[in-house]
Amino acid sequence: xxxxxxxxxxxxxxxxxxxxxxxxxxxxxxxxxxxxxxxxxxxxxxxxxxxxxxxxxxxxxxxxxxxxxxxxxxxxxxxxxxxxxxxxxxxxxxxxxxxxxxxxxxxxxxxxxxxxxxxxxxxxxxxxxxxxxxxxxxxxxxxxxxxxxxxxxxxxxxxxxxxxxxxxxxxxxxxxxxxxxxxxxxxxxxxxxxxxxxxxxxxxxxxxxxxxxxxxxxxxxxxxxxxxxxxxxxxxxxxxxxxxxxxxxx
Amino acid sequence: xxxxxxxxxxxxxxxxxxxxxxxxxxxxxxxxxxxxxxxxxxxxxxxxxxxxxxxxxxxxxxxxxxxxxxxxxxxxxxxxxxxxxxxxxxxxxxxxxxxxxxxxxxxxxxxxxxxxxxxxxxxxxxxxxxxxxxxxxxxxxxxxxxxxxxxxxxxxxxxxxxxxxxxxxxxxxxxxxxxxxxxxxxxxxxxxxxxxxxxxxxxxxxxxxxxxxxxxxxxxxxxxxxxxxxxxxxxxxxxxxxxxxxxxxx
DNA sequence: TCTGTACGTCGTACAACGTACAGTGTTCTA
DNA sequence: TAGAACACTGTACGTTGTACGACGTACAGA
Numbered sequence: 267x268x269x270x271x272x273x274x275x276x277x278x279x280x281x282x283x284x285x286x287x288x289x290x291x292x293x294x295x296x297x298x299x300x301x302x303x304x305x306x307x308x309x310x311x312x313x314x315x316x317x318x319x320x321x322x323x324x325x326x327x328x329x330x331x332x333x334x335x336x337x338x339x340x341x342x343x344x345x346x347x348x349x350x351x352x353x354x355x356x357x358x359x360x361x362x363x364x365x366x367x368x369x370x371x372x373x374x375x376x377x378x379x380x381x382x383x384x385x386x387x388x389x390x391x392x393x394x395x396x397x398x399x400x401x402x403x404x405x406x407x408x409x410x411x412x413x414x415x416x417x418x419x420x421x422x423x424x425x426x427x428x429x430x431x432x433x434x435x436x437x438x439x440x441x442x443x444x445x446x447x448x449x450x451x452x453x454x455x456x457x458x459x460x461x462x463x464x465x466x467x468x469x470x471x472x473x474x475x476x477x478x479x480x481x482x483x484x485x486x487x488x489x490x491x492x493x494x495x496x497x498x499x500x501x502x503x504x505x506x507x508x509x510x511x512x513x514x515x516x
Numbered sequence: 517x518x519x520x521x522x523x524x525x526x527x528x529x530x531x532x533x534x535x536x537x538x539x540x541x542x543x544x545x546x547x548x549x550x551x552x553x554x555x556x557x558x559x560x561x562x563x564x565x566x567x568x569x570x571x572x573x574x575x576x577x578x579x580x581x582x583x584x585x586x587x588x589x590x591x592x593x594x595x596x597x598x599x600x601x602x603x604x605x606x607x608x609x610x611x612x613x614x615x616x617x618x619x620x621x622x623x624x625x626x627x628x629x630x631x632x633x634x635x636x637x638x639x640x641x642x643x644x645x646x647x648x649x650x651x652x653x654x655x656x657x658x659x660x661x662x663x664x665x666x667x668x669x670x671x672x673x674x675x676x677x678x679x680x681x682x683x684x685x686x687x688x689x690x691x692x693x694x695x696x697x698x699x700x701x702x703x704x705x706x707x708x709x710x711x712x713x714x715x716x717x718x719x720x721x722x723x724x725x726x727x728x729x730x731x732x733x734x735x736x737x738x739x740x741x742x743x744x745x746x747x748x749x750x751x752x753x754x755x756x757x758x759x760x761x762x763x764x765x766x
Numbered sequence: 767t768c769t770g771t772a773c774g775t776c777g778t779a780c781a782a783c784g785t786a787c788a789g790t791g792t793t794c795t796a
Numbered sequence: 797t798a799g800a801a802c803a804c805t806g807t808a809c810g811t812t813g814t815a816c817g818a819c820g821t822a823c824a825g826a
Contacts, residue, residue: 298802404718407719496679584775
């Protein structure tokens with residue numbers, strides 16, 4: 267069904283993504299048995315990212331965690347960039363996908379939005395993986411399929427359906443980005459007493475709109491936006507916007 | 517007005533951001549005259565990023581471009597992270613800000629969206645600068661002020677006004693991200709003939725929704741979404757959503 | 767005018783990164 | 797039993813940000 271690789275080329279990313287599929291090419295049977303599998307590497311990398319952020323996912327640290335030598339990692343993964351794709355697909359595959367049943371599109375979309383928000387909150391490193399090849403993985407495709415199903419009751423054309431999903435997910439992604447606490451927030455908070463007086467002096471009476479709105483919207487500290495309000499507001503607007511597309515009887 | 521720094525501490529980021537303001541602390545007059553200024557460094561860095569991407573903005577290359585030694589850069593900028601903030605603020609300051617005149621909110625918001633899109637298209641490296649401290653800079657504040665003014669005719673509360681602007685800008689940012697051509701797109705295209713048949717084999721009859729919508733929405737190549745449709749669709753939805761908030765007479 | 771001090775500049779050095787390359791030893795196949 | 801295929805490893809290269817100390821220049825106060 268799938269043509270064999272000629273010779274012993276490294277398994278390409280797509281085969282690594284689908285490594286659990288029955289048709290996926292398996293490594294040859296010769297040589298010593300692998301002490302770790304590609305899946306093990308990916309899982310360990312995800313664990314590392316979950317606990318210490320994506321910057322901590324270095325080949326050396328990963329090898330340490332798996333108790334193999336640094337270069338062994340490259341037996342199971344072609345490059346760090348490929349590894350990131352595998353990690354993202356792993357995370358997508360792990361997302362819950364309970365069927366929607368008789369739910370209306372509003373509840374469905376809300377569920378999609380909230381589950382994506384939860385995902386990006388628990389695995390903020392997904393924001394830092396921006397590789398189109400992720401779209402080829404089984405987890406990403408399963409996620410796409412399930413989320414498209416949420417929009418079916420709206421009765422849109424395929425192109426519009428894709429655009430609408432993109433619209434929803436882009437909103438969630440941007441909101442989750444804002445919700446993420448900047449690692450530099452500590453420094454910001456530490457210097458804030460000093461910086462705020464300086465900023466006030468610099469601003470003077472300029473930018474009245476920015477100053478009043480920024481003061482009203484911002485909290486005590488420097489962060490000039492209150493993210494949770496933005497989420498509620500934005501989600502309501504997204505649902506409103508989709509409602510305008512919906513058939514009257516729904 | 518602004519208290520002097522005690523001793524000779526490095527100028528903090530906020531003073532560097534406001535370096536053109538009359539009240540900004542100037543460096544002491546002793547020692548040899550600086551061969552380059554902080555502004556020169558920032559401009560050179562922006563030029564580098566514009567032509568070769570943010571990854572090309574390394575301290576060494578920057579120093580080469582300015583014809584000074586590597587470590588001299590640190591005389592004018594405290595760290596690479598700080599430099600990125602200065603670059604972002606420089607880019608924001610450079611954006612056009614023509615007054616809105618008698619324009620209605622719809623046209624205004626459309627202008628804001630389109631100018632931000634243009635900005636992110638010509639300087640895609642702005643996507644890679646995600647530092648809350650950027651909000652302290654004069655360019656960023658001026659941009660914020662000008663964009664808030666677009667929403668004034670909607671007559672919203674300050675908090676809602678801020679949330680609405682965030683909503684618009686988040687949409688633009690996400691769309692611009694999708695429009696950006698992945699540097700790995702070449703590899704994707706190169707392997708596509710091989711990968712598409714493999715993917716087809718793996719998929720089989722699974723994920724019918726994803727397959728039909730993906731095929732319809734996707735183009736000939738791998739990219740599974742058509743970004744310009746997403747832009748038109750999304751912008752229309754954003755405007756619809758805001759219209760629901762507007763006073764009837766507008 | 768002389769001197770101390772603040773300041774710009776520079777070379778060297780270090781730790782960490784991804785990964786190319788050249789082995790070494792193990793296991794199945796012919 | 798010979799050979800090929802495979803997992804694994806150590807060393808090494810080029811690159812990054814930047815800490816540190818030395819050196820020279822220019823102004824401030826004596």
